[in-house]
Amino acid sequence: MIIAQQKPLKDIAALISDCKKVLLVGCAGCVTVCLAGGEKETEIMASSLRMMREVEGKPLQTVTYTATRQCDPEYIPPMDEMVKDVDAIISLACGVGVQYMAERYTDKWLIPALDTKFIGGSTVHGEWVEKCGLCGECILHKTGGICPIIRCSKSILNGPCGGSQYGKCEISKDVDCAWQLIYDKMKALGKLDKLMEIQPPKDWSKSRDGGPRKAVREDVMIG
Amino acid sequence: MKYLSKLHKILDSGQFAVTAEIGPPKHASVEGVKHHAHMMKDYVDATNITDCQTAIVRISSIATGVHVLGCGIEPIVQMTCRDRNRIAMQADILGAYCLGMRNMLCLSGDHQKFGNHPTSKNVYDVDSMQLIQSLRRMRDDKVFFSGEEIKEQEPRFFIGAVANPFADPFEYRIDRLEKKVEAGAQFIQTQCIFDMERFERFMEKVRERGIDQRVHILAGLTPLKSWRAAKYMQSNVSGMIVPDSIVERLKSAEDPKKEGVDLCIEQIKYVKEKVKGVHGVHVMAIAWEEIVPEIVERSGLYPRPQVDPSELE
Amino acid sequence: MTCTGNVDHRVLLNAFEEGADGVYVAGCMEGDCHFLKGNIRARKRVNAVKKILDEIGIGGERLEMYNLSSAQGGRFAEIANEMAAKITALGPSPLNKARSGNGCCGCSKEGEAK
Numbered sequence: 001m002i003i004a005q006q007k008p009l010k011d012i013a014a015l016i017s018d019c020k021k022v023l024l025v026g027c028a029g030c031v032t033v034c035l036a037g038g039e040k041e042t043e044i045m046a047s048s049l050r051m052m053r054e055v056e057g058k059p060l061q062t063v064t065y066t067a068t069r070q071c072d073p074e075y076i077p078p079m080d081e082m083v084k085d086v087d088a089i090i091s092l093a094c095g096v097g098v099q100y101m102a103e104r105y106t107d108k109w110l111i112p113a114l115d116t117k118f119i120g121g122s123t124v125h126g127e128w129v130e131k132c133g134l135c136g137e138c139i140l141h142k143t144g145g146i147c148p149i150i151r152c153s154k155s156i157l158n159g160p161c162g163g164s165q166y167g168k169c170e171i172s173k174d175v176d177c178a179w180q181l182i183y184d185k186m187k188a189l190g191k192l193d194k195l196m197e198i199q200p201p202k203d204w205s206k207s208r209d210g211g212p213r214k215a216v217r218e219d220v221m222i223g
Numbered sequence: 224m225k226y227l228s229k230l231h232k233i234l235d236s237g238q239f240a241v242t243a244e245i246g247p248p249k250h251a252s253v254e255g256v257k258h259h260a261h262m263m264k265d266y267v268d269a270t271n272i273t274d275c276q277t278a279i280v281r282i283s284s285i286a287t288g289v290h291v292l293g294c295g296i297e298p299i300v301q302m303t304c305r306d307r308n309r310i311a312m313q314a315d316i317l318g319a320y321c322l323g324m325r326n327m328l329c330l331s332g333d334h335q336k337f338g339n340h341p342t343s344k345n346v347y348d349v350d351s352m353q354l355i356q357s358l359r360r361m362r363d364d365k366v367f368f369s370g371e372e373i374k375e376q377e378p379r380f381f382i383g384a385v386a387n388p389f390a391d392p393f394e395y396r397i398d399r400l401e402k403k404v405e406a407g408a409q410f411i412q413t414q415c416i417f418d419m420e421r422f423e424r425f426m427e428k429v430r431e432r433g434i435d436q437r438v439h440i441l442a443g444l445t446p447l448k449s450w451r452a453a454k455y456m457q458s459n460v461s462g463m464i465v466p467d468s469i470v471e472r473l474k475s476a477e478d479p480k481k482e483g484v485d486l487c488i489e490q491i492k493y494v495k496e497k498v499k500g501v502h503g504v505h506v507m508a509i510a511w512e513e514i515v516p517e518i519v520e521r522s523g524l525y526p527r528p529q530v531d532p533s534e535l536e
Numbered sequence: 537m538t539c540t541g542n543v544d545h546r547v548l549l550n551a552f553e554e555g556a557d558g559v560y561v562a563g564c565m566e567g568d569c570h571f572l573k574g575n576i577r578a579r580k581r582v583n584a585v586k587k588i589l590d591e592i593g594i595g596g597e598r599l600e601m602y603n604l605s606s607a608q609g610g611r612f613a614e615i616a617n618e619m620a621a622k623i624t625a626l627g628p629s630p631l632n633k634a635r636s637g638n639g640c641c642g643c644s645k646e647g648e649a650k
Binding site (some may be wrong): 025153154155156158159163164165166167169170171180183190196198199200203 | 309330331332333334339347348350351357368389403406461462
């Protein structure tokens, strides 16, 4: 899922310093799961901003709403009435949701309350790690199920580099060396010979580098 | 047969090679570089020029190489995968060749987090393995990385790579070395050796697989100036092993610099005489280039062999 | 509530927004939670809300969590007095001050004397 984290409250408050009434919109999708922008987090933020502004002597009115998802256009219209008299909209969705909101409410200033970080999953309750490099051409079958694009800090396809020591990446003792993990896994699978094949340079045009991407399923497009 | 470079000839003819390293400066003047080059000239066969080592901005390896060549030493251009995409790499490869360079060392490159521009974008379009292979194809198959033909003069480099017997997983390091040889590596420089025992175990496996018959391995060595330098490398450089005994030896020495030089010379003599399969040494006198002539001389490696230019391509 | 583990950040923030100058959460001794870790969860949530209170200018010291057993009647009274004294010393919450027109609302004895 998409993992995002809240921006510092002070930064968000600074952005709405001239606003008298704001709408805070949460999202029941990914950001609810990673505890950054769900209904609860939205209400906590609204409450905190109200009190902060009252202490400053510049009261703030807030309206909160949590959309099923902000990344599907059909879930945005229910907010049409709510946005009419607000000075700004704070979206607690990932970068995608903020953009859909901005697209519909062309005359309203959209403020992202979150920094969208990466796509990944949880390890233990409360911790999420980056897992997928979004490279557009998955090669997990060649690397024992470990993504070398994102879990190797240098996206090496014929690893490991000379900085791998004690199973850790040179950039930090807290980062596992993906290639150590790949080696261990391939060894366990009895497929070490596969690692002797030289992987050719990657086609990065399928990744972000080729420009904004699109995915289509013709068979469901009814026109 | 004509050789690609002086280093190529020396290694292929079975002579024990000596290479050293010059680190370009963090500014635009090459006076210091020229000074070091002149000093080392008769004591080395070729010298590496690092490529923004530790991700710190310095004069590029190729630009520095032009000056080093002008001083009479054969440069070994280092190219990392960190800063350039394949388009820039090939442009630099063509450029380096037409500027007279003939040796190229391919490496991944330290992550930019270690350097003075940690917020920069991380390129790593191709990795060192792919660079070695592509460099060989440019020379032998006359094609660009994309497969398109190079219609006129192709860049013809003596291709080098690195091996680190001290990184993990240990067993796989020999496999990876073999993979680099398959890809086209012709000479290898290892990470600095302090743990001689581990290096010997590595070389034993290398010999078992006949890899020393297919590629020239140069043992990497560094003279240490102080026990603090040793300690720093032990704790802060990923992929390096410095045994406590070495730190102790320097700590208890009366003249640590002399002790560091003595140790380096001992190591050179040891790998030359006792470790079969080592075809030369790579002396990395970090920030101490002046010491190279003494080390080479006292190790019995002076004078260096002469190579007739007519033997080179 | 049956367990402090049920305490939600919103309930704590709400109390301050409704006009509390101080809030304290009393939970069971750590290790004695009938629901195993409820009081531990409460402690973490209280700490998170304390941080928010600092950030928004209310002051995290106005919120505290205490651990005691239901048999400790004396300790309960002690805590109540301790908290009351602390909040009295701190004065009204900045939110209450702002609501009464930024003047001193006269809860400190010296203020009254003046």
